[in-house]
Amino acid sequence: MLVLGIETSCDETAVGVVEDRFTLRSNVIASQVELHAPYGGVVPEVAARAHLEALLPTIDRALVEAGCGLSDVDAVAVTSGPGLIGALLVGVSAAKGLALAHDKPLIGVNHLRAHVEVAQLEHGELEPPLAALVVSGGHTSIVALGEDGRFRQLGATIDDAAGEAFDKIARFLGLGYPGGPEIDRLARQGDPHAIAFPRAMRADPGYDVSLSGLKTAVVRYLRRLEAAGQEPDLADVAASFQEAIVDVQVDKTLRAAADQGLERVVLAGGVAANSRLRARFAEACGQAGLGLLVPSVPLCTDNGAMVAASGANLLAAGHLAPLELGVDPNLPL
Ligand code: KG4
Ligand code: ZN
Numbered sequence: 001m002l003v004l005g006i007e008t009s010c011d012e013t014a015v016g017v018v019e020d021r022f023t024l025r026s027n028v029i030a031s032q033v034e035l036h037a038p039y040g041g042v043v044p045e046v047a048a049r050a051h052l053e054a055l056l057p058t059i060d061r062a063l064v065e066a067g068c069g070l071s072d073v074d075a076v077a078v079t080s081g082p083g084l085i086g087a088l089l090v091g092v093s094a095a096k097g098l099a100l101a102h103d104k105p106l107i108g109v110n111h112l113r114a115h116v117e118v119a120q121l122e123h124g125e126l127e128p129p130l131a132a133l134v135v136s137g138g139h140t141s142i143v144a145l146g147e148d149g150r151f152r153q154l155g156a157t158i159d160d161a162a163g164e165a166f167d168k169i170a171r172f173l174g175l176g177y178p179g180g181p182e183i184d185r186l187a188r189q190g191d192p193h194a195i196a197f198p199r200a201m202r203a204d205p206g207y208d209v210s211l212s213g214l215k216t217a218v219v220r221y222l223r224r225l226e227a228a229g230q231e232p233d234l235a236d237v238a239a240s241f242q243e244a245i246v247d248v249q250v251d252k253t254l255r256a257a258a259d260q261g262l263e264r265v266v267l268a269g270g271v272a273a274n275s276r277l278r279a280r281f282a283e284a285c286g287q288a289g290l291g292l293l294v295p296s297v298p299l300c301t302d303n304g305a306m307v308a309a310s311g312a313n314l315l316a317a318g319h320l321a322p323l324e325l326g327v328d329p330n331l332p333l
Contacts, residue, residue, distance in 0.1 A: 001074045002066070003315060004098075005308025006059070008091030009083025009111045010137065011035075011042045013054040016305030017066035017073070021312040024121045026065035027298065027305040030054040037177045041167065042137075048086030055094050062304060070102050077311020080108035080321070081331030082138065088327035096323055107311040108321040111302075112139060112333045113151060115268040117313060118306035123293045130293075131262040133253045134333070135277075136269030136302075137163035137178075140249075142207045142256050143333055151333050154256050155207025162245055162271045165211045169218055169241055173234055183238045184274050190239030192276070195221060197244040199251075207256045209248050214241065246277050250284050257290055264291035273300040 002025070007014040011032040017025040032050045036042050063069060078095035081088060092108075099106040116132045128145045131154075140163075141156035160168070163180055170179020175186065197217050200210040218241050225232045257265060265285055271277065278294055285292040299305060314320075 001312065001315065002068060002072055003075050003077050003107070003308045003312040004059070004062070004070075004073045005109070005304045005306070005311050006055070006076070006078040006091045006095050007111070007302055007304045007307045008051040008055065008087050009079045009081070010087060010302060011047050012302040013051050013058050014302055014304035015058045015062035016303060016308040017062055017068065018121065018305060018308035018312050021309065021316060022120055022124060024305050025067070026062045027303055028058055028062040028065060029303055030058045033178065040171050040177050042084070044084045044086055047084055048090055051087055051090040055090060059094075070098065073102075073104060075105040075107050075311060075315045075320075077107040077109050077307050077314070079111045079114065079307050080325055081111065081328035083111055083329060085327060085329045088329065092325060092327050096325065100323060105315065105320045106323060106325060107314050107319070108325045109307045109310045109314065110331055110333065114306040114310035116143070116145070116151070116266055117310040118299045118303070119266050119268070119293045119295050121299065121305060121309055122295055126266065126293070127264065129260070129262045130264040130266055131253055131257045131260070132266040132268050133249055133272070134268045135162040135249065135271035137161060137167065139269065140209060140211070141333065142253055144256070144260055144262055153333055154260065155209065155252060158208050158210050159212040160215060162211060162249070163269070165215050165245060166271065168215055172219060172222070173237065180271060180274065183242055184276070186235050187239035187242045187276060190233065190235030190237070192239040192243035194233070194236035195240035197221075197240055199244055199248050202248050202251055207252050209252060211245065214244050242274070242276050246274070246280050249277065250280050253281075254284055254288055254290070258288070264293060266293045268295070268300070270301040273297045
């Protein structure tokens, strides 16, 4: 069974093909990073227009790389939410057109679930009970996948998403966009324990997190140095900021796993590409005797293969979407 997956929820026009739920046949991304970089963030209107231009050529490339044609595909899967409404509409409209014209089943995919389920392409069937940390530009949550195959949210950020915090601080430090990879790179030359930034809600019994205070603390620290006429060590700032985010995510996720009897941890979403987050989870899960499933970096950030993988699961379970499929910018997990 071949599933074509279309992803246009944010700033990547991405298409992938997955065979029999677990085999990646192709994964093509037309990135819009350069278009949005001058604005320091994604401009929704610009994103929607760019998707419109890039989508059909990206579908063609993904099919060529997969060595198949549209007639060979068994279903067309598309992200229907959450995301930017105009951006989502481009993908969903195209998917409907393809499904109708080629008489293929249509499948509506949840972007957040897809970030988690992409792990099956490299790690095989995701065996519950497991905890997934979903950390992206728009989301930060800890979810549990139960024996019943359902995802349950255990906790989430009460303010900024982790990726949003990375991007905002990077902009403040004068680094490029998107900020996450820039901070990751710079932090490698810094001392993660140089500056004691706050770890809000770390000791709270629940699994919610708060990241906006950390952002404010970094800004205040830099302004204080500036007022005193001192030069900050930006690598130390980046490393210490990153460590504060990572500390909280590791603590909360491992505690959720221990409390809820979850046996494995999946890291998902763009921030799961962060090298320090990956290293610290590897260490902590090793010590706690938990399995750790981490997708390779290109499968962490937005991509079409994740939509195809999640779509293949839905196809296998018989969950098809009607041609009236709508988009939902706030679709919950
Ligand atoms: O999942 P994603 O590609 O798009 C959304 O669904 O939001 O995540 C994008 C986010 C951006 O905020 C980006 O800065 C962050 O992931 N990111 C990283 C790294 N690579 C991407 N954050 C920290 N370290 C990285 N290496
Ligand atoms: Zn995403």
